[in-house]
Amino acid sequence: MPKGYLIAHVKVNDFEAFTPYKERAWELVDKYHGKWIVRAPLGGDVRENANGIASGSATVVVEFESLELAKAYYESEDYQAAMKLRLNNSESTFVLVEGAE
Numbered sequence: 001m002p003k004g005y006l007i008a009h010v011k012v013n014d015f016e017a018f019t020p021y022k023e024r025a026w027e028l029v030d031k032y033h034g035k036w037i038v039r040a041p042l043g044g045d046v047r048e049n050a051n052g053i054a055s056g057s058a059t060v061v062v063e064f065e066s067l068e069l070a071k072a073y074y075e076s077e078d079y080q081a082a083m084k085l086r087l088n089n090s091e092s093t094f095v096l097v098e099g100a101e
Helices: 015-031 067-075 077-087
Strands: 004-012 035-040 058-064 090-098
Touching (some): 004 067, 015 077, 058 067
Antiparallel strands (some): 004 090
């Protein structure tokens, strides 16, 4: 079965207010048996900005055992509550995708 991935680009506007979200989201990744593949605090070497990925955005990739587990993480009541903290303090793009076999 292919792995599932959460890929996110997040530009934080208020780091102090964002910290509780980050801590809770990381705890939930562990709860859903996710594995951090990429945590690039400054987004890496952005070559194009066609998708609105702002300079200075963090890029994260989290691997889950399946796309269904990635969806369960994102759609969980716990994550949805934490997500409200992110939405108030950042601009972001989140994508859930299935990996190649």
